[in-house]
Amino acid sequence: MLDEQEIKRLLLATAARDVDAFARLYKRCAPLLLGVAQRITRRRELAEEVLHDSFTRIWRAADTFDPLGAPVGWLTTIVRNRAIDVMETHDVSRVDSYHAALDDKPEASLDQMFDWGSTTEAGDALDESRLLTFLRRCLGELAANERQSLVLAYEHGLSHGDLAVHLAKPLGTVKTWVRRGMLNLRSCVDRCTGAAR
Amino acid sequence: MKLAQHRHLDALTGEYMLGTLRGGARRRFERALREEPTVALRLRNLQRDFTPRYSQRIAATPPPAGWKRLERELKLSQHRAPWYSRVVFLRAWALGVTAAFVFGIALLALRATTDTTLTPIAQLALKGAPPSVTAALSSDGATLELRAERPIVAGPLRSYELWLIPEGGAPISLAVLGQIDATLRIPAAQVGRLRPGAQLAITVEPVGGSPTGGPTGPVILSGAIS
Numbered sequence: 386m387l388d389e390q391e392i393k394r395l396l397l398a399t400a401a402r403d404v405d406a407f408a409r410l411y412k413r414c415a416p417l418l419l420g421v422a423q424r425i426t427r428r429r430e431l432a433e434e435v436l437h438d439s440f441t442r443i444w445r446a447a448d449t450f451d452p453l454g455a456p457v458g459w460l461t462t463i464v465r466n467r468a469i470d471v472m473e474t475h476d477v478s479r480v481d482s483y484h485a486a487l488d489d490k491p492e493a494s495l496d497q498m499f500d501w502g503s504t505t506e507a508g509d510a511l512d513e514s515r516l517l518t519f520l521r522r523c524l525g526e527l528a529a530n531e532r533q534s535l536v537l538a539y540e541h542g543l544s545h546g547d548l549a550v551h552l553a554k555p556l557g558t559v560k561t562w563v564r565r566g567m568l569n570l571r572s573c574v575d576r577c578t579g580a581a582r
Numbered sequence: 583m584k585l586a587q588h589r590h591l592d593a594l595t596g597e598y599m600l601g602t603l604r605g606g607a608r609r610r611f612e613r614a615l616r617e618e619p620t621v622a623l624r625l626r627n628l629q630r631d632f633t634p635r636y637s638q639r640i641a642a643t644p645p646p647a648g649w650k651r652l653e654r655e656l657k658l659s660q661h662r663a664p665w666y667s668r669v670v671f672l673r674a675w676a677l678g679v680t681a682a683f684v685f686g687i688a689l690l691a692l693r694a695t696t697d698t699t700l701t702p703i704a705q706l707a708l709k710g711a712p713p714s715v716t717a718a719l720s721s722d723g724a725t726l727e728l729r730a731e732r733p734i735v736a737g738p739l740r741s742y743e744l745w746l747i748p749e750g751g752a753p754i755s756l757a758v759l760g761q762i763d764a765t766l767r768i769p770a771a772q773v774g775r776l777r778p779g780a781q782l783a784i785t786v787e788p789v790g791g792s793p794t795g796g797p798t799g800p801v802i803l804s805g806a807i808s
Contacts, residue, residue, distance in 0.1 A: 420640035448737035
């Protein structure tokens with residue numbers, strides 16, 4: 386698991402044009418970010434392009450990173466958005482290529498793809514690991530179709546249209562699942578964090 | 583209409599994070615992120631609470647030439663000081679020191695009154711990295727100089743803040759800085775408190791300095807006074 390504090394320091398130093406810090410940021414994060422890109426593109430050569438483009442953007446936009454924000458979340462958002470853009474500009478049939486690859490029970494891959502446990506004990510890290518526990522629990526409590534839509538969209542970068550084709554449901558239904566899933570997830574996590582305080 | 587006032591702001595922020603916000607809608611959202619602090623704050627909170635941690639199980643080995651390509655295309659070498667510039671720098675430095683010495687002798691001969699000799703008192707470093715900033719204090723304890731290997735300039739939405747952390751005490755703000763390469767006056771109440779055992783630290787804060795009077799952002803440089 387990446388050390389959020391270390392990544393934050395490296396990002397801030399990168400914003401100050403410290404090339405050595407940027408090199409360390411690449412060394413630490415590139416393997417995981419390449420993995421994220423591969424989950425979406427499913428093609429190694431496209432994932433490598435996404436990684437390159439993303440680090441170009443990270444170098445140029447590092448000074449827009451909010452020091453109070455989540456550094457790994459910021460990095461993965463850049464990679465995921467770039468991967469989605471690349472897939473849209475490449476003339477590949479997203480859904481056809483996914484039919485074979487997608488798990489029938491994508492929610493089961495949640496535990497394969499993400500770490501939900503605690504690896505550290507102190508201060509902020511404890512709060513963070515508690516949040517992850519809540520998030521995992523709340524995902525489990527969502528209705529199956531909402532959970533499936535969220536996981537497919539997050540893990541594979543599927544659009545509403547892709548989801549509708551893959552799940553063989555009308556576009557409006559899928560949009561409702563995604564929106565309701567997000568809202569239910571949010572209110573569940575808010576409830577858990579409120580109750581834990 | 584500002585996106586911050588949109589009645590579905592929460593849903594849009596969630597969809598942006600999820601990746602289902604596409605095309606023009608996503609571009610509008612990204613523009614709002616730059617221009618509307620409320621939207622940026624909403625995304626920050628959502629990313630903090632709702633970003634699962636990717637497992638290292640999905641990590642893949644990047645292409646061997648990946649970093650070299652970035653270095654080449656982003657022309658990163660121009661941000662490193664090449665060895666010959668260091669030689670030029672050293673020559674200029676030696677010349678400058680000689681000139682300053684001669685000038686100093688002349689000045690002393692003319693007026694041996696104020697003593698502004700600066701003595702290094704701390705080396706500030708990023709955690710786990712070699713020191714990159716030297717803090718030097720004047721003999722009267724009223725002037726502090728921060729000298730960086732390369733000037734570190736704050737971005738448009740933030741400032742750096744220098745803190746004195748007395749042994750067993752709470753951080754005391756010494757200065758808000760736009761860049762870490764500066765000479766500053768120590769507040770009168772703190773003169774004489776930069777003693778061995780205390781620490782100096784620099785944090786990243788919102789523009790204008792910490793809103794609370796204490797550090798709120800991450801420490802990027804720190805070092806003990808010796």
